[in-house]
Amino acid sequence: MNALPPKIEQDFVALRKASRMLRQLDTGAKNALLLALAERIDREHQAILDANGIDLENLDASTTPAFRDRLVLNEKRIGAMVESLRQVAALPDPVGEVVESRTLANGLKLRRVRSPLGVILLIFESRPNVILEAFSLAFKSGNAIALRGGSESRTTAEVIYRLMRETLKERGLDENLFYGINDYDRAIVGALLKRNDLIDVVVPRGGERLIQFVQANAHMPIIKNDRGLCHAYVDDEADLETAMQVVKNAKTQRPGVCNALETLLVHEKVAPAFLPRLYEACSSVGLEWRCDRESLAILDGRPGIKAATSEDFDTEHLDLVLNCRVVKCLEDAIEHIEHHGSKHSETILTRNEKKARLFQSEVDAAAVYWNASSRFTDGFEFGLGGELGISTQKLHVRGPVGLRELTSTRWIIDGEGQVRS
Amino acid sequence: MNALPPKIEQDFVALRKASRMLRQLDTGAKNALLLALAERIDREHQAILDANGIDLENLDASTTPAFRDRLVLNEKRIGAMVESLRQVAALPDPVGEVVESRTLANGLKLRRVRSPLGVILLIFESRPNVILEAFSLAFKSGNAIALRGGSESRTTAEVIYRLMRETLKERGLDENLFYGINDYDRAIVGALLKRNDLIDVVVPRGGERLIQFVQANAHMPIIKNDRGLCHAYVDDEADLETAMQVVKNAKTQRPGVCNALETLLVHEKVAPAFLPRLYEACSSVGLEWRCDRESLAILDGRPGIKAATSEDFDTEHLDLVLNCRVVKCLEDAIEHIEHHGSKHSETILTRNEKKARLFQSEVDAAAVYWNASSRFTDGFEFGLGGELGISTQKLHVRGPVGLRELTSTRWIIDGEGQVRS
Secondary structure, three states: OOOOOHHHHHHHHHHHHHHHHHHHOOHHHHHHHHHHHHHHHHHOHHHHHHHHHHHHHOOOOOOOHHHHHHHOOOHHHHHHHHHHHHHHHHOOOOOOOEEEEEEOOOOOEEEEEEEEOOEEEEEEOOOOOHHHHHHHHHHHOOOEEEEEOOHHHHHHHHHHHHHHHHHHHHOOOOHHHEEEOOOOOOHHHHHHOOOOOOOOEEEEEOOHHHHHHHHHHOOOOEOOOOOOOEEEEEOOOOOHHHHHHHHHHHHHOOOOOOOOEEEEEEEOOOHHHHHHHHHHHHHHHOOEEEEOHHHHHHHOOOOOEEEOOOOHHHOOOOOOEEEEEEEOOHHHHHHHHHHHOOOOEEEEEOOOHHHHHHHHHHOOOOEEEEEEOHHHOOOOOOOOOOOOOEEOOOOOOOEEOOOHHHEEEEEEEEEEEEOOO | OOOOOHHHHHHHHHHHHHHHHHHHOOHHHHHHHHHHHHHHHHHOHHHHHHHHHHHHHOOOOOOOHHHHHHHOOOHHHHHHHHHHHHHHHHOOOOOOOEEEEEEOOOOOEEEEEEEEOOEEEEEEOOOOOHHHHHHHHHHHOOOEEEEEOOHHHHHHHHHHHHHHHHHHHHOOOOHHHEEEOOOOOOHHHHHHOOOOOOOOEEEEEOOHHHHHHHHHHOOOOEOOOOOOOEEEEEOOOOOHHHHHHHHHHHHHOOOOOOOOEEEEEEEOOOHHHHHHHHHHHHHHHOOEEEEOHHHHHHHOOOOOEEEOOOOHHHOOOOOOEEEEEEEOOHHHHHHHHHHHOOOOEEEEEOOOHHHHHHHHHHOOOOEEEEEEOHHHOOOOOOOOOOOOOEEOOOOOOOEEOOOHHHEEEEEEEEEEEEOOO
16 A cells, blocks of 8 residues: 555656746746647547546446536536636736845845745546646646546546647647546555655545545645535624525525535524525525524424434535524624634624624634625635635635645845855 | 543643634733743743753763753853743734735625634754743744643743743733643653644654654644755855855854755865865864765865765764765756755855856755855744744745744635625
């Protein structure tokens, strides 16, 4: 389990070598590559769709519709991939940006300069459109990336990797600037996670089990894309119409994503008025409720209303299921989020600015909203031009992982012979 | 080995709870605590010295002088601790700093705000003056810190912890804002490294074995203070007098620290002129040389000149020992550093700016110097007001870890009912 197959070892050595060249590559050359790649993907989209058809045919009959949907590509999804490549080309290059500069009393000139991380390993599951989004962000931020996808999408991935290699070659660049791992033996992931000599950062993008495995086994830093167990707190000073629109949007507009709402917390004073109103507003989409004792007392008897189990408040349903709890005050809401939240996106609905600021300061999440839907936590929406994921960790970066977030800073120091006394 | 003793578990829960309060504490209250602590340490320095005397008496006779020196406190060292507390009080508070702000087309107002990391575990060895430096930086940046020192300094540490608790109490603050772990059972470290529910970040500060153990076992992110295997490259276009002063300073001014020079790389054109000159300049301090074949041919026969073994170029001597290698060109020097460096501090000596910029861009280290001694890589020197260590990792922060480097950013979003369509 611990040794890497020699072929993979060699490929990583080549990737690492190419990453040194990539650090130097100027912005124009990087953008030209991304635009050429967009054009080629667009032109050869039928080859991708054909390959995707083979992967879909090979799927187990037992596969869930949600899993199948993540694997499917169509003209619209390929169009979005092409558009995303063009958007990343249009964004500013973070590499070389001077973040801070100062001159010391002895004349030493210090600059803190944005620099690539080096070699990134992305482990993802099934969704083949992740490949180009991840490659384009890594490439533009000066990082060489190794991609390890799920075996279900292997045929689709192979075609995309081929188009990437062809474009790099056509632009006179090293084909080893990325590495699409096409060996799907599970033991390889475990072996890779020990190789901090080859890999600078690992990004697991998938289910909880994958993330826990990586966390327990990686010898290199992780950029974690964990689950989103997001809350909305409706305060007794909330505008109930606004609260209703926001909560409905956060829960039902696209329930399967990480920035969707999972748990509603309502102040006891407004719960009797608010909950039946929200229930009515969501009745058409077939929302299922998991209620605590107090909210159950208000909504009981209606279709779709159930008592919550002790696990519900710790479950990311990713479905049309809403946990609901009545709280006595703002502090209780914050306390609940502290214990059950996943540090992703949290929302307060209130007209009282002081309460909003307290919530935004005390709640320790990547994004904390006042009177808006948590569905906005997203690299495109925040203007970062896509994302390698949404980080819920506390070190390095929190929230959407865009270009800048794939860099760190180095100190560049110019002297005239200064020595320390 | 895996379960934490209940007392330690309880103390961490209290620390975690206190960390929430600390996030809110205003700058004035934080500075007042640090100044009061400086005063108390100053006033009660004799109690610290007495305790330190007991620890020194209890030392094994087999202890090395270097180890003993790290443990020793005296009036001068305590004075430096007091001064450092005052300096941290005088630095700007990073918490709440707005790093970036933007308003989206839909009116959503985004701010990216500096926020504490939460609970930090510092594992350090012997040096008791680390306690106050680490606490002051963590506290001012809004982080609760758990300190786990070596058992050799237990008596000294206990007195310092008591003075810290007394000062917190006097200022009306929670005594649980830090946690001095006084159980020295080794199994505890292994158990703590699994508890990412209690600890947000671990900082190992000590020898290579400690760092490797933490890296292989931690389930939470690490801020790594690794070894410094630093190089200086003397180019064929270097000013040899400047090069001689800088190399001598970097190697001999304080050889036992991580930003001291370990390996000298010299261009073959200047090696015959430069090496004998440097040898002469360093002869008074008793420098021992470990030479490759080419440099040996130049210096052979002189006292202190030895042939390098294959391990020397990968060894952080931390002593008056200099590895020396003659290279054919700048690229060979960069290649050598790529393979043997520890990504800490690297220096080029040349009058040619183009070569300097190439070196600074290609060499992937936390600090890259042109014509200056690597001995400047240090939180105080860089104006960060002390440091929790020098990070040689590539994620989050590279180089000295000061106040800002102990924070991350969160997104704070103000809306007026915006929903996603």
